[in-house]
Amino acid sequence: MIELKNLTRKYGKKIAVNKLNMTMDKHRITMLIGPSGCGKTTTLKMINRLIESTEGDIIINGESIYNLDAVQLRRSIGYVIQEIGLFPHMNVFDNIAAVPRLLQWNEKKIKSRVEDLLDLVTLNTSYMYKYPLQLSGGESQRVGLARALAADPEILLMDEPFGAIDPINRAKLHESFMSIQEKIKKTIVFVTHDINEAIKLGDKIAILKNGDLIQHDNVNNILYEPENEFVEKLLGHDRNIKALVLKKNKDYIQRDGFLVVKRGEKPEKVLDLITAAGKKSALAVDSEGRFEGEFFTRISKHTKELRLEFNDEIVSLEKNGNLQETLSLMIETGESIMPVTSNKNNFEGIINLNDIFSELGSGEK
Amino acid sequence: MFFEYLINNQAEILRMIIQHLFLFSVSTMIAIISGIFISIISTLEGYEKFGRVLLTVSGMAQAVPSIAVVALVFLVVGIGMKPAIIALIIYSIVPIIFNTSSGLLSVNAKTIEAARGVGFTNNQILWKIKMPIASPVIIAGIRSAATINIGTATIASLIGGGGLGDLIFIGIKLQKHHITIIGAVLTALIAIIVDISLQAAGKKIIPRGLAIVTK
Numbered sequence: 001m002i003e004l005k006n007l008t009r010k011y012g013k014k015i016a017v018n019k020l021n022m023t024m025d026k027h028r029i030t031m032l033i034g035p036s037g038c039g040k041t042t043t044l045k046m047i048n049r050l051i052e053s054t055e056g057d058i059i060i061n062g063e064s065i066y067n068l069d070a071v072q073l074r075r076s077i078g079y080v081i082q083e084i085g086l087f088p089h090m091n092v093f094d095n096i097a098a099v100p101r102l103l104q105w106n107e108k109k110i111k112s113r114v115e116d117l118l119d120l121v122t123l124n125t126s127y128m129y130k131y132p133l134q135l136s137g138g139e140s141q142r143v144g145l146a147r148a149l150a151a152d153p154e155i156l157l158m159d160e161p162f163g164a165i166d167p168i169n170r171a172k173l174h175e176s177f178m179s180i181q182e183k184i185k186k187t188i189v190f191v192t193h194d195i196n197e198a199i200k201l202g203d204k205i206a207i208l209k210n211g212d213l214i215q216h217d218n219v220n221n222i223l224y225e226p227e228n229e230f231v232e233k234l235l236g237h238d239r240n241i242k243a244l245v246l247k248k249n250k251d252y253i254q255r256d257g258f259l260v261v262k263r264g265e266k267p268e269k270v271l272d273l274i275t276a277a278g279k280k281s282a283l284a285v286d287s288e289g290r291f292e293g294e295f296f297t298r299i300s301k302h303t304k305e306l307r308l309e310f311n312d313e314i315v316s317l318e319k320n321g322n323l324q325e326t327l328s329l330m331i332e333t334g335e336s337i338m339p340v341t342s343n344k345n346n347f348e349g350i351i352n353l354n355d356i357f358s359e360l361g362s363g364e365k
Numbered sequence: 366m367f368f369e370y371l372i373n374n375q376a377e378i379l380r381m382i383i384q385h386l387f388l389f390s391v392s393t394m395i396a397i398i399s400g401i402f403i404s405i406i407s408t409l410e411g412y413e414k415f416g417r418v419l420l421t422v423s424g425m426a427q428a429v430p431s432i433a434v435v436a437l438v439f440l441v442v443g444i445g446m447k448p449a450i451i452a453l454i455i456y457s458i459v460p461i462i463f464n465t466s467s468g469l470l471s472v473n474a475k476t477i478e479a480a481r482g483v484g485f486t487n488n489q490i491l492w493k494i495k496m497p498i499a500s501p502v503i504i505a506g507i508r509s510a511a512t513i514n515i516g517t518a519t520i521a522s523l524i525g526g527g528g529l530g531d532l533i534f535i536g537i538k539l540q541k542h543h544i545t546i547i548g549a550v551l552t553a554l555i556a557i558i559v560d561i562s563l564q565a566a567g568k569k570i571i572p573r574g575l576a577i578v579t580k
Contacts, residue, residue: 050482075484085479089497089572099483131574147483157482 001026002047002155002187006056009042009211016042018211019056024204027185031202033192033234038208040191044157047189048077060155075102078148078156078186082164085144086132092118092143093128099151117146120183122176138169145177149184158190162197174200195234199223200245200322207231219246240360244324247359249317253340253349260285260347263292270295271308283339283347284310291316291339291347316341319348327356366543378532382551385528388446388518389555392453393511399454400461400510401503405491408469416466423463431456431517439524449518449526456517457510464506468499497572504567511563515556519548529555 002024009017017039024030032040045051047058049070058065065073086095093114100110118125121142132140141161148156162170178201181188192198198205199219206216207227215227223243226232235242259282261270274282274297281296293312300307316339317326330338336353371378408416438452472495480494496503522530529548536545568576 048482050478071484071486073484074482079479079482081475081479081482085475085482087476087480087494087498088473089494089574091574098480098485102484102489133574 001061002189003059004043004056005059007043007046007053007058008055009039009046009051010054015211017046017053020211020213022206022213022216024187024189026187028203029181029188029190029201031190031192031198031205032208033195033198033205034208034214036193037210039211040208041159043208044159044189044191047155048074048079048157050074075099075151076153076155078151078153080141080144080148080156080158080161082160086135086140086147088132091129091131092123092135095132095143096147096150098147103151113150114146117149120149120180121146136169137165138173141165141173142176145180149186154187156186156188158188160191160193163192163194170197177201195236196242196245199242207234241324241327244327244356244359245322247323248319249321249323249326249340249351250319250348252323252351252355252359253319254352254355255349258283258337258350261295262287267308271297271306274308275306283350285347289347290345291341314339316345317351319343323356323359326351327353330356367547370543370547378547378551381527381529381532381548382555385515385518385530385552385555388449388453388521388526388528389511389515389559392450392518393457393507393514395450396454396458396461396510396514397507400458400506401465403458404462404465404469408466410487413470416470419462420466420470423459423466426459427463429459431513432520432523435517435520435524444525446526448524449521452521452524452526453514453517457514460510460513461503461506464509465499465503468502468506469495471502472498498575501567501571501575504563504570508560508563508567512556512560515552515559519552 004020004022004024007017007020008015020039020043032043034040042051046053047065049065087098090098096114096117097110100113105113114128115125118127123139123142123146127135127139127143132143135143144161148158162173165173174197190198190201202219204216204218205222207214207222207230209230215222215231217225220243222231223235223239223246226235226239232239259273259277259279261273261282261284263284263286270282274280274295281294283294284292286292291314293310294314295308295310297306298309299305315329315333315335317329319340319342326338330336330353337350339350340348342348404416404419406412407419434456435449435452438448438455442448442451476494476498477490480490485494518526518528519530519533522528522534529552532548533545533552536542536548
């Protein structure tokens with residue numbers, strides 16, 4: 001737990017951070033967001049004393065950080081900045097080993113720690129001897145995260161870590177970041193200027209403006225009970241759509257109202273089943289229940305008979321995905337009903353576009 | 366003619382070579398150590414402004430011809446080996462300061478911030494981050510200082526520094542060109558050998574991750 005008490009930073013007469021009082025919960029992600037110059041980065045850097053406060057106090061686990069040596073404090077807190085922060089003259093191994101070496105761990109322990117961390121951030125051990133210049137933006141960021149986690153700090157400070165990464169890779173990094181956090185449960189303070197990122201990753205969001213804390217609450221409350229016009233503007237007009245990111249596919253799965261058949265079934269029987277149910281298609285699974293595709297009927301132009309065809313290129317939704325991704329996928333593919341699968345491609349049910357619409361319409365919570 | 370002269374005067378020529386190497390190595394060592402020291406001090410955090418001034422001054426100073434430096438030192442300090450070494454130090458410290466301070470100043474601020482943020486002390490930032498990252502530029506400065514120095518050392522003979530410069534100027538005075546050529550070729554050979562060895566040393570010192578840049 002990190003407590004900011006009357007935290008103030010002035011530059012001459014200019015107030016960068018003004019009497020900030022807030023508590024960052026243990027094992028949770030607190031997002032600091034606001035326009036540039038709002039004091040979010042200054043606040044973050046005061047926590048590891050890269051910037052000293054003018055007034056006020058920061059208390060971590062009951063102790064003021066000003067009672068600790070700044071260098072020792074920093075070694076106990078993970079710090080991630082944009083990809084450029086990797087040491088260019090050190091390979092991946094040495095970058096990750098940097099803090100353990102400062103803490104004088106023995107090399108054997110360091111090696112196994114580096115291997116574990118590479119595994120955690122889903123990088124192959126062959127990356128160990130690559131240099132930062134040989135890495136892509138996403139890979140660098142994974143290494144940056146591994147370096148920050150090297151000495152297993154309780155707190156992680158992240159300063160726009162995904163800011164320099166293209167949207168597609170950023171979405172991937174978000175996914176893996178969230179699954180990593182599920183495992184490691186760190187107390188994370190995360191600075192961003194991207195409201196979508198804040199909503200997607202944050203447990204709580206703190207909104208700052210000109211050094212003042214405007215609102216600090218969990219993501220739901222921020223979305224549905226914005227403190228004032230400034231917060232509303234920051235959230236944008238489409239905040240109901242943004243809120244979809246918080247809704248998981250698995251909570252909207254329908255398990256009936258559609259037909260499921262085995263892929264290996266005889267075509268005549270499938271055709272009978274479809275017509276008997278008054279449908280035009282049926283979803284197909286294999287004998288293990290894995291999703292295979294869709295049978296659909298079509299009237300032949302020449303013979304005017306009903307024919308059965310199969311489409312194995314049906315896009316399925318990931319059970320743990322969120323409704324916002326589902327909505328954009330539906331718009332992209334033009335499908336109003338899509339199958340949902342678990343991570344091993346086991347068929348779970350379907351999601352109907354109408355359910356997403358009614359979720360949007362219901363608005364409040 | 367060349368070989369005859371070389372064989373007849375081998376002891377004397379060897380003495381000149383040793384003297385030349387002495388002039389060169391003493392002045393270069395002192396220039397490297399003090400140049401790097403001055404650059405480190407002047408580029409410390411909070412003093413970067415001073416470092417930038419030093420960078421500009423040393424950049425301009427590189428345009429001063431070597432003979433002018435030698436002449437000025439002669440006016441102030443006089444004649445002999447010591448003034449010669451002083452002149453060489455003054456002249457070769459300039460590229461070292463220029464390269465070292467520009468190398469140190471150009472280390473990415475984000476890299477330094479990341480290092481400080483994860484708990485490097487100021488000393489560790491200097492020796493484990495800034496110096497290795499600046500090393501290609503620093504070594505380039507040392508190489509050019511060293512080669513310049515070997516050449517300038519011949520001029521130092523004008524103020525009684527000795528070395529292979531003596532051979533060159535004797536040849537000129539006596540209009541015996543072969544003597545001048547022997548002096549010049551030996552000087553050039555030393556310069557080439559020194560440069561190649563410094564290049565090899567540089568390859569060992571410069572961290573591999575930085576060498577990738579050039580590929």
